[in-house]
Amino acid sequence: MLIELNHIQRLYRSDEVETTALHDIELGIGSGEFVAIMGPSGCGKSTLLNILGTIDRPTHGAYIFGEQDLTKLNEAALAAFRRENLGYVFQSFNLIDELTIEENIELALIYRNMPKSERRERVAQAMDRVSIGHRARHYPSQLSGGQQQRAAIARAIVGQPRLILADEPTGNLDTENGAQVMDILQGLNDEGATIIMVTHSPSHADLAKRRVDMLDGQIVVSVRNAI
Ligand code: ADP
Ligand code: ADP
Helix, strand or coil: CCEEEEEEEEEEEECCEEEEEEEEEEEEECCCCEEEEECCCCCCHHHHHHHHCCCCCCCEEEEEECCEEHHHCCHHHHHHHHHHHEEEECCCCCCCCCCCHHHHHHHHHHCCCCCHHHHHHHHHHHHHHCCCHHHCCCCHHHCCHHHHHHHHHHHHHCCCCCEEEEECCCCCCCHHHHHHHHHHHHHHHHCCCCEEEECCCHHHHCCCCEEEEEECCEEEEEEECCC
């Protein structure tokens, strides 16, 4: 297993009100899986993805990644863990407006003590992988939504992460661009990438290898798609 969530619980407390966003989540994800997480608004999908992305911590339970219990790491160690192991794709792309597409992608490598020449090569490869090389010197605002999301995927993969987390990656895209993004994610998965994606689109969830349905902070169904 690449990932094991053991008895993960997440409580939110504000004033007198306590919300259990996640109840006792048990989930194992192997290397090379492509998992789609679905469920109605408020069921805990974002909370689960944030915990998997280590930008939130569970109130109880253990998050094992490889051999490591991430819940035992401090913030600095987690930041290093994220840079080494995780790539993120968001619904609204989250590119930095003041940087060109290639600068946005390179930023993911800047913290790594990598020589400039190697960074350039990796950025070029990642841009090629998502067919965005012709926009390298453009700024995000000069690109269509589909192009921005492809650039964001290049940023997510340029560091060769062990896990890609995608939060409604097609949510802001039209049908054609959404299909392109799904095609890229499936291709990356075929090449060995492990992907966990939250989606509201049943047809996109069907393109993953496995589907996890949530309701009221719990996993109610986990099925392998017939592909
Ligand atoms: P989803 O992504 O499936 O819409 P969320 O993970 O955002 O669901 O939310 C799960 C539950 O946790 C909801 O009841 C939501 O209101 C609650 N929740 C999420 N974030 C917070 C927060 N920061 N403070 C209090 N409650 C929260
Ligand atoms: P979008 O469909 O997001 O608007 P584009 O119109 O820029 O994207 O590109 C669609 C496809 O055509 C891309 O997959 C890209 O590979 C290819 N393409 C477009 N323009 C160029 C170019 N100048 N050089 C190389 N490939 C290009």
